[in-house]
Amino acid sequence: MGKQMTEMLKGTLEGIVLAILSMRPAYGYEITAWLREQGFSDIAEGTIYALLVRVEQKRLVDVRKVPSEKGPPRKVYSLNKQGQEYLEEFWRTWSFLTERLEQLHEGGK
Amino acid sequence: MGKQMTEMLKGTLEGIVLAILSMRPAYGYEITAWLREQGFSDIAEGTIYALLVRVEQKRLVDVRKVPSEKGPPRKVYSLNKQGQEYLEEFWRTWSFLTERLEQLHEGGK
DNA sequence: CTCAGGTATTCGGTGTTGCTAGGTACCAGT
DNA sequence: ACTGGTACCTAGCAACACCGAATACCTGAG
Structure with a gap:
């Protein structure tokens, strides 16, 4: 997409x-695909x-390993309290x- | 302001x-202050x-030296054609x- | 049975970027 | 002579996204 x-x-x-993650727990591969x-x-x-x-x-998420039917186990991450604050x-x-930036964008017209 | x-x-x-710079030419010290x-x-x-x-x-700006009354000469930058496209x-x-991000922010409520 | 292919994670090396923490230089007022 | 504001520059550092490759698990085609 460009530098x-x-x-x-x-x-x-x-x-x-x-x-x-604040909406729902997810794992890496899933997030990348999304x-x-x-x-x-x-x-x-x-x-x-x-x-x-x-x-x-940074302790912003909790992790648990969940077995997958189609490959190695997934590492499912979920946002914890500290993560929500962050x-x-x-x-x-x-x-x-x-x-x-909006100000600058308006001003630049 | 934070990391x-x-x-x-x-x-x-x-x-x-x-x-x-797209609004008006400026020099470093001025930009920092602003x-x-x-x-x-x-x-x-x-x-x-x-x-x-x-x-x-990157050739996005043109430069010219302008003497200052109160210190060393200023390097005044102005956006050129290539800079505008960039x-x-x-x-x-x-x-x-x-x-x-707006979608995510809305969705997360 | 082997091998390609989708799922799922990990790792070392690279380039870009902003910050830190200085330094240089010019000038006015005390 | 010295402080302080103006104005610019630099070297070394940390964080982050990218690249390329490797590993591991499972299913289906040949």
Whole structure:
């Protein structure tokens, strides 16, 4: 999708994944597939797994192993209390950014 | 403002600066000051200068030295044709992201 | 039975980016 | 002479997304 997207995803991808997990528990492969459907066509598989490891280490999610019928066991992640707070903080930061950018976008016409 | 902002600025800060330059030519010190006024309280000075060097090397801006009454000469940057196209591409990428995130934000309530 | 192919996770190395923490230089007022 | 505001630059660091490859499990085609 272009280099701009790659850089823009830094910081927001984490929020996106946490937002997904806030709706329902999910595992890496599933999240990757969903993101691709949503148009994030070039999100690398490895990226999501690495991100999930990070949020786990930050204690923002709980994990449980669930056997799969079609492959190795899934690692199903769910957002915990701390993760919810972190996600709310993410939305605040995001809102701040969008407000400034919207102003700039309007002003630039 | 927090670590989330730092990561989120990666990729967007460049667009922000280019958007500013699309309205009027400006120099580094001025841009830094303006950003701080807008609430980007902890944007480091060095960050902006490094960013300006990068966009100059990418040929997105034109530069001219202008003597200052109060210090060393200013390097005034202005967006050129290529920079405008790049900025439009930035807005397209940004719009894509905001749409997805807005959906997620709504869905998460 | 073997082998391709979908499912599912992991890992090492790379490039880009913003931050830290300085430094240089010019000038005005005390 | 010295402080402080203006204005720019740099080297080293940490975080993050990407790339490419490897591993592991299972099913169905040949």
